[in-house]
Structure formats: C-alpha cells, structure tokens
Amino acid sequence: MDRRSINLALQGGGAHGAFTWGVLDRLLDEHWLDIAAISGTSAGALNGAALQAGLAAAKGRHARQAARENLAHIWSEVGQVSDSAIVRWLCSFSPVPRAMERWAEAFSPFAWLDSMTRMFSPYDSGPFYTNPLRGILKNMPYPQLGAEGGTRLFVNATNVRTGQPRVFSDAEVTVDAVLASACLPTIYRAVQINDPLTGRMEEYWDGGYSGNPSLWPLYAPGLPRDIVLVNINPLRREALPKTPAAIADRVNEVSFNTALLSELRAVYFVKRLHDEGRLEGKVMKNVLMHMILDDTLMNDLSARTKILPDPGLLQRMFAAGQVAADSFLEQHAGDLNHRDSVDFAALFPRAAPIHPSVDTPARPR
Numbered sequence: 001m002d003r004r005s006i007n008l009a010l011q012g013g014g015a016h017g018a019f020t021w022g023v024l025d026r027l028l029d030e031h032w033l034d035i036a037a038i039s040g041t042s043a044g045a046l047n048g049a050a051l052q053a054g055l056a057a058a059k060g061r062h063a064r065q066a067a068r069e070n071l072a073h074i075w076s077e078v079g080q081v082s083d084s085a086i087v088r089w090l091c092s093f094s095p096v097p098r099a100m101e102r103w104a105e106a107f108s109p110f111a112w113l114d115s116m117t118r119m120f121s122p123y124d125s126g127p128f129y130t131n132p133l134r135g136i137l138k139n140m141p142y143p144q145l146g147a148e149g150g151t152r153l154f155v156n157a158t159n160v161r162t163g164q165p166r167v168f169s170d171a172e173v174t175v176d177a178v179l180a181s182a183c184l185p186t187i188y189r190a191v192q193i194n195d196p197l198t199g200r201m202e203e204y205w206d207g208g209y210s211g212n213p214s215l216w217p218l219y220a221p222g223l224p225r226d227i228v229l230v231n232i233n234p235l236r237r238e239a240l241p242k243t244p245a246a247i248a249d250r251v252n253e254v255s256f257n258t259a260l261l262s263e264l265r266a267v268y269f270v271k272r273l274h275d276e277g278r279l280e281g282k283v284m285k286n287v288l289m290h291m292i293l294d295d296t297l298m299n300d301l302s303a304r305t306k307i308l309p310d311p312g313l314l315q316r317m318f319a320a321g322q323v324a325a326d327s328f329l330e331q332h333a334g335d336l337n338h339r340d341s342v343d344f345a346a347l348f349p350r351a352a353p354i355h356p357s358v359d360t361p362a363r364p365r
Helices: 013-025 043-057 058-083 085-091 098-107 109-119 122-128 132-138 175-183 242-273 295-299 302-308 310-334
Strands: 004-010 033-041 150-157 165-171 191-195 200-206 225-228 290-293
Touching: 004 013, 004 043, 013 043, 013 058, 013 098, 013 225, 013 295, 013 302, 013 310, 033 043, 043 058, 043 132, 043 150, 043 175, 058 132, 058 310, 122 310, 132 175, 150 175, 150 191, 175 200, 290 310
Parallel strands: 004 033, 004 225, 033 150, 225 290
Antiparallel strands: 150 165, 150 200, 191 200
C-alpha cells in the first residue's frame, strides 16, 4: 500500500471510548498510514492526547509503540478507578430476563449515581474533591502534551458562560484542557482555563455539548482532505425507547450528536456545490469523509455503561474497535486520499436541493 495521510475525529462517550482505543491500536499497525491531525472530545480527547503524546515522544516504529503504551495506560487506569465490587456483582447476573430489566435499571449503580447527582453537586465535596483523570493523564508513560510538530491535536470543550465551543490546539493542549473536554458537570467541577481572547479565567464543561467532535479545525489548508470519524454514539436507534432510562439515554445521544450532524450536513452541502462546479476559484475545502463504527454494538449499550464501566466491558469495547477498524481497512483502505466512503445521500435522504441563486441571494424588494 502506498503511503497515505488522514485526520482523525474522535467522539466522546465515556467508557465507550475504549472502542476508539481498539480502533487506534489497529490503525497503528499500518505503517503506510500517517495521522496528520486529531480532533477529539471528552473520551475522544483522552484518546487523542494519549495518541499524540506517544507519537511525539518517539520516532518511527517506536512512536507507534509509545502511543500504544499511552492508550493502554489510560484505559487500564480507568478500569481500575471504575471497577467496584457492586458493579462486578451486578454484572455476574447478566444477561437478565427482559421482565427484570426495569427493576435492574431502578436499583443499578447507575440509577443510584443518577439520583445522587440530582441531589448533590461536585461542589458539595469541598476540599475533598478530586478528579481521578488528572492523575491518569499525568502518569502516562509518555505524558508530554501539546508537543509542537508532527501530529496536530485539537481538543473541544464548552464555555459554561457563553455556551460556545472552544477548541484548544497544539501547545494549548494541557492536562487541564483535556479535563475540561471530559468534564461532565454532574460529576466533575468545571475546569478553569485562561482565555487570551477575553482576558479572563473561563469555566469549561464537556465538549460534547458543542461539538462531538468539531470537524472544522481539520479543514485547515495544510492538512489532508480525509477525515476518519470514529463513532461511539449511535446515529440511529430503530427501537422506540419506552422506559425512563431508555428515553433519557436516547435524549443524551441525540443532543450529543446534534452539532456533529450539523457539520456533516454542511460538508455534504459543500460537496454538492463542488460536484456542480459552482466553487471553482473559491477557497472551500472539499473534504473526504470516512466512518469507523459498530452501531449494532452501540445499540446494545446505554448511557449506564458510559459512566460505570468494568474491565470486562472495556476489553469488549477494545476488541470490537479492532474488528471495526480491520473491517474498515479491508473495505476502504483504497478510498483514502481518493474518495469518500461515507454515503451522504443515505445519511441525509431529505437534504434540500441547492437553489441556483445560492451564491447570489436575491435582494429584498
């Protein structure tokens, strides 16, 4: 295979981000494949930071091994933090009869944690508050974030005050920036980071509220056209959610996919303009989109497993990510740097036709 270069867009989704770990581990096998840039949110930011720091710390084959070690460290530590006796005890009864599912939802650790977060805030813990992700990031085998040169890194967070996304890039990517991107406000305190544009300390929450992940940083002229999106939030669920937990899960997925779908729709619109030859001489990048996903697996899971994982789940997700990446490479490696592998017409079957006057809107009379 001739050498090819891509950008990665890594979604957030809590412990389901271990799927992305498996995808990245498999992609690192392919020495013909260069990763030019990464845009990540929440768990995607953790994966992106571990990958970029490893690649920047070493050269050649050693760089890929360093990235693998960082990723394995992140998810091994997440599994240890999350692994509790009660989670293992409940999992030992799986699968449960369908009639027992709602009982399990009501008395599961997730329901307990959900109730606790409705009554208590992370600010109620006073001086005893800690964010376990900080130590996990600082103790990576190759912990230096924000290294200049090589693979670029963009990390997405949401400004609490304005509701606007902030994308930290390159040297701006610190441990605090990654923690901000992964800051679910019912569990973690907002992360304070100085904003040079406003001249003030701003508070940030999870980047998934404003971009999961943001694609637009990957449109930069110096980056390749190809964006490989690793999906861990299912775009479609055929079954109608009917229980309170299932309804809440789907609301969560829809809200965290909204910004991404808007960007993908914009990409499709630009593609149609390019196909009609209406952007000749204009600076507007016609990116090539690809997706690595396993919607069958993700439809079997829920928001409960995002925040209360166990090592068995993480290994299952890792293995599924490797299989999904392997399938993608087998089917679409030849598409990279040449054509889209995403079927936009199927993704947006009701896309509005482009009006002939789109470039020159009519003036009001």
